[in-house]
Each structure stands twice: as C-alpha cells, then as structure tokens.
Amino acid sequence: MPFGPDDWSAIRLTLKLAATATCLLLLLGTPLAWWLARTRSWLKGPVGAVVALPLVLPPTVLGFYLLVTLGPNGPVGQLTQSLGLGLLPFTFPGLVLASVLYSMPFVVQPLQQAFDTLGERPLEVAATLRASPWDTFFSVVLPLARPGFITATILGFAHTVGEFGVVLMIGGNIPDKTRVVSVQIYDHVEALEYTQAHWLAGGMLLFSFLVLLALYGSKARSRHGF
Amino acid sequence: MxxxxxxxxxxxxxxxxxxxxxxxxxxxxxxxxxxxxxxxxxxxxxxxxxxxxxxxxxxxxxxxxxxxxxxxxxxxxxxxxxxxxxxxxxxxxxxxxxxxxxxxxxxxxxxxxxxxxxxxxxxxxxxxxxxxxxxxxxxxxxxxxxxxxxxxxxxxxxxxxxxxxxxxxxxxxxxxxxxxxxxxxxxxxxxxxxxxxxxxxxxxxxxxxxxxxxxxxxxxxxxxxxxxxxxxxxxxxAGDDAGVVIEGSVAGHDDTYHLLAVDFPGGQVQVAHGPAPTGTRLRFQVRARDVSLSLSARDDSSILNRVAATITSVAAADTPAHRLVRLEADGTPLLARITCRSWDQLELQPGKRVWAQIKAVALLA
The missing domain is CATH 3.40.50.300 (P-loop containing nucleotide triphosphate hydrolases)
Structure with missing residues (x-):
C-alpha cells in the first residue's frame, strides 16, 4: 500500500477543501465576474486589481495578512469571536476562507472573459422575447458561458488542491483538520521519508496533468466542433 | 373612456x-x-x-x-x-x-x-x-x-x-x-x-x-x-431615381398581348405581365424620368399608358436642364422629370391639364 493512513487523511481533506472552496468560488465569483464584465463604474479597475492580487503576491503575504486579520486582535477575528464563532485560523473553515480568496482570480477571470465575449446582443434579444433579466441569466447567459464555467471550475479546484504557502500560514499542520496533501509531502520530506513523498508528489503531478489535459483537450474539441 | x-x-x-x-x-x-x-x-x-x-x-x-x-x-x-x-x-x-x-x-x-x-x-x-x-x-x-x-x-x-x-x-x-x-x-x-x-x-x-x-x-x-x-x-x-409608388388592383389580362391591366384611383395602366386574379392588390412604381407630358391624348405613340392629370407644382431638379413636375391624377400624385425647354415650349404651369405618358411601369409585388 503506497499511502499510509495519514496520507489518506490528507487526500480526503484536500478533496473536501477543494470541493467546498470551488462551490463557494462559483457562488461568489459568478456575480462578481458579471459585475466586472458589465459595469461602467470607476470601481471596475480597483476591484479587478484586488481580485487579481493572488496571481502576483507570494502566498505567504496573503497568509500573513489573513492571520493578522482573522487572529484574536484582528478586526475579523474580533467579529467572529463576538458572534460566538471562535477564531478561524488553524481551523478548516479558516482554510476554506483563505482558499477562496487565494483562488478567486482563477474563477473570476475565465467567467469575466466568457461574459465579455457574450456581449450585449443576446441579452437584448432575450428582452425583446419577453425574458426578464433573471430568466435571461439562466436561460441564455449560463448556457452560452458554459465553457467559461468549466474552465473556472477546473482551475479553481486544481489551484486549491495545489496551494501550500497560504495553508501553512493560516491552517498550520493539524492532522484531519488542516493538513492537506501539499503539507503532508513537506512533512515526509522533512522526515526524509522519500518513498512516501514520491507517491504523493507523483499523484499530484498526475492529477494536475490530467486536469489540464481535460481542460485543453475539451477546448481543442469545441473549436473543431464548428 | x-x-x-x-x-x-x-x-x-x-x-x-x-x-x-x-x-x-x-x-x-x-x-x-x-x-x-x-x-x-x-x-x-x-x-x-x-x-x-x-x-x-x-x-x-x-x-x-x-x-x-x-x-x-x-x-x-x-x-x-x-x-x-x-x-x-x-x-x-x-x-x-x-x-x-x-x-x-x-x-x-x-x-x-x-x-x-x-x-x-x-x-x-x-x-x-x-x-x-x-x-x-x-x-x-x-x-x-x-x-x-x-x-x-x-x-x-x-x-x-x-x-x-x-x-x-x-x-x-x-x-x-x-x-x-x-x-x-x-x-x-x-x-x-x-x-x-x-x-x-x-x-x-x-x-x-x-x-x-x-x-x-x-x-x-x-x-x-x-x-x-x-x-x-x-x-x-430630386434624384435620378425619384418616383412614386401606386397601389392598384388587377382589372383583367389581355392574353393576346400578355398585358395585365391594373386599375388605380387615377386611371388604369397596362403592364407586361402574366395573368393574375382580378381584384389582386398590386403595387407599382412610376419613376419621374419615365413620365413625359403631352397636351393632347395622342394615339400615334408607342407609349401604352396615358393618364389625365393636373399640374400642381414644379421645382428645380438635380440638373439645370431639368424640372420636376408634380401632377395629380384624381388624387393620385405623380412625378414627371422634363426639360426646362419642354416646360417653356408647352407653356406648362400649375393648374394646367395634361396627359402624363408613362413609358415604364415596374410591378413591385
């Protein structure tokens, strides 16, 4: 058996974290991307830049600020404490929150691009055919932007699986709670358990390759489909 | 209400x-x-x-x-x-x-x-x-x-x-x-x-x-x-393409000469066309450049369609040699593009009765 119980626990936790974060990202990222694609407000630039920050920042910077903000003396930390939720750092929900922020650009940007490409016309046509704006969103925008949603889901999920720095800063290394695969590999290496590290690292490599193959393969097919 | x-x-x-x-x-x-x-x-x-x-x-x-x-x-x-x-x-x-x-x-x-x-x-x-x-x-x-x-x-x-x-x-x-x-x-x-x-x-x-x-x-x-x-x-x-569009109804078909007769409020025109049921509503176009004016109903011309009309007004056309004349045939307006020389020679003026000779009628539908 290549994986020990600790490894399996890390794999389960990683998949749970990525699935939860991806669902939240789609729920939050869709309206945000829609707003970014359609607004003429001056806020478009600043908001777009903030969403893209994780692309250029070292994960430790993001993790550090999250730790400070969510910590006992941080504004969000004080809020969560007064609401009786306790503190988020070093918990699974804290990890989800950090992952959502960290993977945001990987979900928002493909969606925003899909909405931009759609243009104004299908919305106008739908309005002249009596579809209300909500109706139009579900019956026209979602199906036409489907490739964007597929890309966003895959990238959001894969990027969350692959994170390390933010996890280490905000989640620490607690078995079954915050110890994800990337941290587990680190632990194996620290302990000079190279065989176990190989199995997990190889698994991650294969997983990432398959995800990207699925993504680029489906894109190539849809281009040839016309 | x-x-x-x-x-x-x-x-x-x-x-x-x-x-x-x-x-x-x-x-x-x-x-x-x-x-x-x-x-x-x-x-x-x-x-x-x-x-x-x-x-x-x-x-x-x-x-x-x-x-x-x-x-x-x-x-x-x-x-x-x-x-x-x-x-x-x-x-x-x-x-x-x-x-x-x-x-x-x-x-x-x-x-x-x-x-x-x-x-x-x-x-x-x-x-x-x-x-x-x-x-x-x-x-x-x-x-x-x-x-x-x-x-x-x-x-x-x-x-x-x-x-x-x-x-x-x-x-x-x-x-x-x-x-x-x-x-x-x-x-x-x-x-x-x-x-x-x-x-x-x-x-x-x-x-x-x-x-x-x-x-x-x-x-x-x-x-x-x-x-x-x-x-x-x-x-x-003003343009060379100027003309009017008239709606009429089919009055009959001359099978010998392959002509369709179309009645309109100002008279009747005959158009080279296959038969169509009597009463069918049709539109035809008469361009100003295809309408000439004559003082008498002459029968010695190859022009088939003649309509009695009254000159209602006149204006300069797009060239100095031409004039645009607006006519009315029993309430149906027509345009004719004629030379200034003809206008003077025939002593035309608003109110005068003339015959509009229509050289070409284009059926539109």
Whole structure:
C-alpha cells in the first residue's frame, strides 16, 4: 500500500477543501465576474486589481495578512469571536476562507472573459422575447458561458488542491483538520521519508496533468466542433 | 373612456430628445397604428437610435411613448423591454447559438400566456417557409435562413408592434431577393403595425405604407408613402431615381398581348405581365424620368399608358436642364422629370391639364 493512513487523511481533506472552496468560488465569483464584465463604474479597475492580487503576491503575504486579520486582535477575528464563532485560523473553515480568496482570480477571470465575449446582443434579444433579466441569466447567459464555467471550475479546484504557502500560514499542520496533501509531502520530506513523498508528489503531478489535459483537450474539441 | 377611443384609432406617439456628444436626435412623431412605416435615412440619421428607444433598449430621460393607447414611457415611468408587447428583428439575425431553430422559435412563444397568443408555430413556420430547418443549429443556416427564423421568432411573441432594424442590410442581393417576398406576405397577411428601418429606397417602395424621412437626427417628413415620395420640397424627389409608388388592383389580362391591366384611383395602366386574379392588390412604381407630358391624348405613340392629370407644382431638379413636375391624377400624385425647354415650349404651369405618358411601369409585388 503506497499511502499510509495519514496520507489518506490528507487526500480526503484536500478533496473536501477543494470541493467546498470551488462551490463557494462559483457562488461568489459568478456575480462578481458579471459585475466586472458589465459595469461602467470607476470601481471596475480597483476591484479587478484586488481580485487579481493572488496571481502576483507570494502566498505567504496573503497568509500573513489573513492571520493578522482573522487572529484574536484582528478586526475579523474580533467579529467572529463576538458572534460566538471562535477564531478561524488553524481551523478548516479558516482554510476554506483563505482558499477562496487565494483562488478567486482563477474563477473570476475565465467567467469575466466568457461574459465579455457574450456581449450585449443576446441579452437584448432575450428582452425583446419577453425574458426578464433573471430568466435571461439562466436561460441564455449560463448556457452560452458554459465553457467559461468549466474552465473556472477546473482551475479553481486544481489551484486549491495545489496551494501550500497560504495553508501553512493560516491552517498550520493539524492532522484531519488542516493538513492537506501539499503539507503532508513537506512533512515526509522533512522526515526524509522519500518513498512516501514520491507517491504523493507523483499523484499530484498526475492529477494536475490530467486536469489540464481535460481542460485543453475539451477546448481543442469545441473549436473543431464548428 | 379615453382608452376605448385610442383603441378605435390605434397609433404610435413618440417624443424623444437624445444627445450623445456630436449626435442628437429630436423626434416628435405620430404614426399610424397599422401597416408598415418605414424609417428612412442615411446612416447616422438616427433611425436605429429611434427604433432602439422605442423598444426600450436604450433609456432616454424625458421621453414620451404611447403605443395603441398604452403608455410605455412617460417621464420617470418606463416599461422595461421585456414587458413591452413588441417584436424586434435585429440587423444580424442574432439567433441563440445554444438552441436549435425550433427552440429558438419557442423561446419567445413559451413566455407568452396561451390566451395572448395570436400566432402559432405552424403559422409562423409556414409564413416564412422554415419548416425544413426546424431541427438545425443556427450555425448550419445561411444568412437568409437565419433572418427568416429571427423574423418568425419575433412574430411568435404575438407582438402588437413589430420593429425591424434593417433586416436585409447584412445580406447580399440574392438573399435579399429571397426574403423580400416573405416580408411582402407578412405585410399582407398580418395585422401588426411594423416600424421598418432601412436606407434602401427599393425596400421602401415595396413594403412601406407610411414614410418617415430622417435626416441628421431630425424628422424631415412623415406621411403616407405616395404623397411623401411626390413631395417636391424633399431631397427624395430630386434624384435620378425619384418616383412614386401606386397601389392598384388587377382589372383583367389581355392574353393576346400578355398585358395585365391594373386599375388605380387615377386611371388604369397596362403592364407586361402574366395573368393574375382580378381584384389582386398590386403595387407599382412610376419613376419621374419615365413620365413625359403631352397636351393632347395622342394615339400615334408607342407609349401604352396615358393618364389625365393636373399640374400642381414644379421645382428645380438635380440638373439645370431639368424640372420636376408634380401632377395629380384624381388624387393620385405623380412625378414627371422634363426639360426646362419642354416646360417653356408647352407653356406648362400649375393648374394646367395634361396627359402624363408613362413609358415604364415596374410591378413591385
């Protein structure tokens, strides 16, 4: 058996974290991307830049600020404490929150691009055919932007699986709670358990390759489909 | 009740003041509630802006819009597009790429309460000849087919006003010729008022009942087609292509000479054409350059069609050698483009009775 119980626990936790974060990202990222694609407000630039920050920042910077903000003396930390939720750092929900922020650009940007490409016309046509704006969103925008949603889901999920720095800063290394695969590999290496590290690292490599193959393969097919 | 009165005289009343940078549109229009009204003008004249404003696709403050007695916009009151009982045909067909033809057609239809449906799928499919296309995807259709599907899709919302924004402009000559007969049928078979934006004089001649001439964001003229085409004060009459469009009905067919006789309020014309049922309504065009004037009903000419008419006015034409003469044959306006020399030689003047000799009559539908 290549994986020990600790490894399996890390794999389960990683998949749970990525699935939860991806669902939240789609729920939050869709309206945000829609707003970014359609607004003429001056806020478009600043908001777009903030969403893209994780692309250029070292994960430790993001993790550090999250730790400070969510910590006992941080504004969000004080809020969560007064609401009786306790503190988020070093918990699974804290990890989800950090992952959502960290993977945001990987979900928002493909969606925003899909909405931009759609243009104004299908919305106008739908309005002249009596579809209300909500109706139009579900019956026209979602199906036409489907490739964007597929890309966003895959990238959001894969990027969350692959994170390390933010996890280490905000989640620490607690078995079954915050110890994800990337941290587990680190632990194996620290302990000079190279065989176990190989199995997990190889698994991650294969997983990432398959995800990207699925993504680029489906894109190539849809281009040839016309 | 006031609303009942409006139902008896259906009409569209629109007042828009729009300004974007250099461009401005000032329109204050009352239009008939039936037939085809052409919004005609060059690009940049504001015709598409006006159509989009009427559809509610652009919201302009301070506008007023009333259609068949229902107020769609008045000050702060603004009915959003999806609540207006209108159909809109865009210049490019804009079918939904994720739906096949049948589901595109059903998109609007299924959003109309059953009790308000006046056009069913079979009728629309038959009217536009798209039966064989129902299961195709939009990207497998030709431009002309796509536009026919888009027109059927708009009709299936049972609109009380159909707005068409240059529906033929994106198509080549052959595709245009393929769609025009369907538009003519639409006009004859459906009692839906249509606002039709175009810059093509040919489409105006074939389809319009009422003509609104837009120029630089201003309404230069608005009136029944025949009268407006014959107005000498408009640039329409000045060009080489100037002419009038007359509607008449088939009176009979001369099988020996293959001539179709068409009665119109000012007389009768004979056109080289195959037989058609007596009473069929037809439109024909008479260009000003094909009309010459004579003081007597001479029989020694090869010109077949002569109509007694009275000169009502005269104006300069596009060359110094010519004049444009407006005539009336029992209320039907006609235009004649003659030389200044002939005008002087025949001592023509407004009020004079003449014979209009019509060298060519073009049947439009």
């Amino acid at each position: 006031a609303s009942d009165m409006h139902k008896e005289t259906p009409a569209l009343r629109a007042r828009f003041h729009v300004a974007y940078g250099e461009f401005s549109l000032e329109a204050d229009l009352t239009l008939p509630g039936r037939g085809v009204t052409a919004l005609f003008g060059h690009s940049g004249s504001g015709k598409t802006t006006l159509l989009r404003a009427i559809a509610g696709l652009e919201r302009h403050p301070g506008a007023y819009l009333e259609v068949n007695g229902e107020v769609w916009q008045d000050g702060d009151q603004f009915l959003p597009t999806h609540q207006r009982p209108l159909g809109y045909v865009f210049q490019e067909a804009s079918l939904f790429a994720h739906l096949n033809v049948e589901r595109n057609l059903n998109f609007g239809l299924k959003r109309i309460p059953a009790a308000e449906r006046r056009v069913n799928l079979e009728q629309a499919v038959e009217l536009l000849g798209i039966g064989p296309l129902l299961h195709r995807q939009p990207d497998k259709l030709s431009g002309g087919e796509r536009q026919r599907v888009a027109i059927a899709r708009a009709l299936l919302t049972s609109p009380r006003l159909l707005l068409m924004d240059e529906p033929l402009a994106a198509l080549d000559g052959k595709r245009k010729a393929e769609i025009l007969p369907y538009l003519t049928r639409l006009r004859q078979e459906l009692d839906i008022p249509v606002l039709y934006v175009t810059h093509s004089p040919d489409e105006v001649a074939r389809l319009a009942d009422h003509l609104v001439l837009l120029d630089g964001g201003r309404v230069a003229a608005s009136g029944p087609l025949g009268e407006t085409l014959a107005r000498l004060d408009l640039p329409l009459a």
